[in-house]
Amino acid sequence: MTKTLNDDGAPAERTLLAPSKKSRPPKKKAGRKSPMRVHPALWLFPMPAVILLVIFMAMPTLQAFHYAITDWNGYSATFNYVGVDNFVRAFTGDILFMNAVTNNVKYMLVVVIVQTIVSLVLSLMLVRNTRGGIVLRALFFFPTILSSVSVAFIWRFIYDPNFGLLNSFLGAIGLEQFQGAYLGDPAQAIYWVALVQIWAHSGQMMVVFVAGLQAIPAELYEAAELDGANRRQRFTTITWPLLAPATAIVVAYTTIQSFKAFDLILGIAGNPPKSSVDIISTRIYTTFANTDFGYAAAQSVIFMLLIVLITVLQRRVLRLTQKQE
């Protein structure tokens, strides 16, 4: 509870968490008393889009839920309903699926944290529309327009322990002790792939941050400077809070991107990938290839629900940050 003064100077009580009922706008009454005054033919206009959406999005999704409770192998005319067995198997009886989930979480954490920081730092350095800044922004954005497969092949070459650029470079500057197997090291491989994702998409996220930074009114910085705020204070009190929506977008997008790094993983690690770099999407693909459609559909449903859960959580974070403004 906080106390403020009314127009007449009298104290008025209000809560920050629960605004008074009086301040709420009156609810519109919906339902049968709100007829839609449009010509029925107008309903036909969105139909092509709706039909495509239903056939290519909604129906396959519903079918996935259906297949997920069967043991269908992908080609037989017959199948059995197995209830929730496929889901139980995924969580309790499948080392490979749980390994893929673990890898994916590691991958997501590294990509989200490092990529957000890198793109934020880049955007802070290149926010001004100088000629050099624009050129550098284009340069950092460039990897985004490359196909994932091209990126994967470039980095396969970089990481190769014998012919790769990385080990050659380390050898050339006398740091042989840091040379490694990279993708061949089961404990590190997933992080090396995460680095590729960060390299490829930091520029893209930098653009989002630059847009966010350029939307912050310059007057705020001028006022802060007059008040004697140093650079760190200006960042923590102005830049960072006002960049919250852009940050939320970057984090949400990067998270979903990390779960869908299918083409990058297959390009860099081959198909099927080694278990050290197997993530949920590649695991689902292998399960489909293994003619285990019912189980693969169950894995897809889990995957979908996981992304929905994370997206909902992130939308809440976004809403919270917007409220704080």
Add this chain to the structure above:
Amino acid sequence: MSYELSRRQVLGVFGAVGATFALASCAGPGSTGGAITATGPSAPLTGTPSGKVSFAHWRAEDKDVFDELGKRWAAEIADVSFTQDITTSNDYNAQGLQKIRGSNVGDAFASFRGAQFASMADAGIYTDLSATAAAAAFVPSLLTAGTLNKQTLGLPYQVVFPMPVSNLDAFDKANAESAPKDWDSFLGSCEALKTGGYVPMAWPGGDVGNAGQLFNCMVANNAPAEDACAQIEIGTLKVTDDWFIAMLKQYQELVPYMQDNAQGTAVEAVQNMFVQQQAAMLVTGSYHISAIRALGAKFPVDLIFPSTNASGKTANYEGVYNATFILGVNAASEVQPAAYSWIEFLSRPENAAYYADNTAQHVAVAGVEYSDPDLVKLSPWLDKRTMLAARFQFENLDVRNAVEATAIAVVGGASPEEAAESAQLIVDQNLR
């Protein structure tokens, strides 16, 4: 005129349409391709070949050769035409069955030996080629890979040797034995090559598919039964058994003779090491000889079998081979006589020879005269006591990958026992 629609009416319409689609989505998954009849697959339809034949396969590198053969075939038979539906090998492995069973593509098609052949046969896609002239043109012993329940469903067109390719110049210079008869003499050859300044074995441990070819060689004389891999899959043998651990220990003995960080090396890198004569053996298979020639290798090559038998003990096998690129006629094809005619055309020795010489692959068709120098050089291997590559006995890809990953783990420094135990957990969870 009033066009008022209440929200309830609109929602009602959308609800009804949505419910219709939801019900449609709940239709049971089912088959639209060929189905297995009570008597099993039947012979391809005979009759006058006509129509456009789609040939589905994964070998983009063979496109020009098949195009040329397709032209020759179309010139010979009126009313037929030919098209190729090529998918990358990874995608073909994963989705080939789904694509072909719909019969929109793949009137004639190829399949990988092992899991893919088994599931395609199970799906009833193949016709029975047992009593056909096409099957009669093949070396009978090489048809095993395409045979199921005594029916020849597919014709394995290519014969490859998944064994290390050796640079004979390097062996000569290092004074190393190029045809070792047992494990000790193989290690002796490796030691001589190492002393001579070569990396004896360039092994692509970063590439699961190619790394697994050495597994075929290592299993051949170690396994207690010819179908050991199939037995591992069904649980009658385990990767924690002594013979398997002993085999992994032999992998450990090879580590000093492989390039550094072999477990992370890609296949392109080992090819380059071999072509640049840094490495004396390319540990993949004969199917890479055309690639290394394309990269500029001029030196003479042969195959070398790392026989794992102890000295003084006779080896069961002198090498390993694989019969793959299994040709089949789609049971659901609408142009089945033409599809069969195409397969029969490929099975003629003169056409098989054209294919072989232009792709640097041996073929399983009898009476083929090779003119490619490498094929001629390697031809004696066709008559040796070789074992059909064991890794393709696995029908479950997760099991195969887990079992083969033990070798990669051991080369990377894991103990054979730990690697085997980890793999056995995955094998066990896939036992049905």
